[in-house]
Amino acid sequence: MEPARIPDTRSISDAPPVHGLIAEGGSYSNWGGHRATTPAVYVEPISYADVQSIARDHGRFPTPVSPVGSMLSVTDAIVNDGGTLVCLRKLDSILGTETDALGRAVVRVQAGCRLKKLNMWLKERGLEIPFQAEIGEATVGSVAVGDTKESSLDAPGYFSAHVVEATYVDEFGELRTIFDYADGPIFYEFKCSFGLMGIVVECCVETRPARLCRSDISLETYETPQQLARGLLEKRGQCDALLAIVFLDKLIGVFDQRYAAGPGSVAPFSQSRCEEFRVAKRLAIQRGFDGVTTPLPKGILYSRADFVNEYWRPCKDEKRLDFQYYEHDIFKLEHVISESYVFVKAFEEETGFTPGGWATYFVNRLPRAQKPFGLYSDGPGVSFSFDPFCSDPCSPRWQDFSRRYNRLAIDSLGARVSPIQTQWLGKGDVTIPKRLTRSRFTTRYFGEFLE
Known part of the structure; x- marks a missing residue:
């Protein structure tokens, strides 16, 4: 069952200030330099409270609010002209290893952490994540709810398969945590949502002894x-x-x-x-x-x-x-x-x-x-x-x-395609169920694929 959504009734002036970097009027491009966007506001939050304030303050941070990591996508997934681009790269701490409620070994990590940093941190402790990544700049939050691929040994070859817990900020600015064992279908749908259901700030990812x-x-x-x-x-x-x-x-x-x-x-x-x-x-x-x-x-x-x-x-x-x-x-x-x-x-x-x-x-x-x-x-x-x-x-x-x-x-040939890895898609080439989206976070690009 989906966690209850609590409407935010506070006025804009009641929202706490955002302490991270805020810029207006700039242009930002993807890694390849062939996709660019000019958001009304670009912001780099430094706390979960910052992300909550961004989601709540519709005046200072206009809709849509779109989370990004390293902006590696080859498509228009980063494009959010006139909206708010939220880059989570400063929320990049590795919070430690632990055992979850089902007895699984996991690492708790913030969404902005790059995969190279996470892999090297685990290696020093004799651990690994099952997903054999290639692109080290990809951030945990992006791949937890996005599309990845790898010919991995002993495991499914996509990163989100190994995410067992996610903490995110919803469209009302509430901080929520969902689990694979407790939240069932909504948890698995969330991991297919490309960040359109909420802004991921923290994850737990399965680990195992390094091989x-x-x-x-x-x-x-x-x-x-x-x-x-x-x-x-x-x-x-x-x-x-x-x-x-x-x-x-x-x-x-x-x-x-x-x-x-x-x-x-x-x-x-x-x-x-x-x-x-x-x-x-x-x-x-x-x-x-x-x-x-x-x-x-x-x-x-x-x-x-x-x-x-x-x-x-x-x-x-x-x-x-x-x-x-x-x-x-x-x-x-x-x-x-x-x-x-x-x-x-x-x-x-x-x-x-x-x-x-x-x-x-x-x-x-x-x-x-x-x-x-x-x-x-x-x-x-x-x-x-x-x-x-x-x-x-x-x-x-x-x-x-x-x-x-x-x-x-x-x-x-009946191929499945990805809105973040397949370019020049048209309506009907890929569909995203509306239940996986929230209007606060849905850009025009992703809106073209809703059904």
């Missing part, structure tokens, strides 16, 4: 898209988890086959090859895999925290990663790759353009009751994402490709 990982990196070339698809499935069947970078136009796959390698947070011996690969991989992702070669080591050992990388904010003329996201059931893999190959070759013949490559993740899904909306909501099974990427988000040919491929992926 080492081992990776074998290899490159394979195929003669047909069908062989490439079968190669992906074969490589996945040989390991515990697989991440692949596919150069679809060339029918080449670079495979990261991951294996569980026993307990521990630190490899038992120095591995220069592992660090060389980590740095090369980080640079490749930073630059959208353009002009960067990476080694192909085998048998490298590492902790999850080691490969949670950080990326510098690029200049507007710098090569940088941009991407699209599409989720499919694993049983569709060969059909999706075959049809995508035909599309890519036709687009290349017409325009001379192909994406830089395709990131392919395999994600284990939970029961539908635990993921009732959006990505991975088809119930138990395995999804794969097939995500084209580019090194220039402002390229007209890349944008044209993305718009046109949307129609194939969504309309013909």
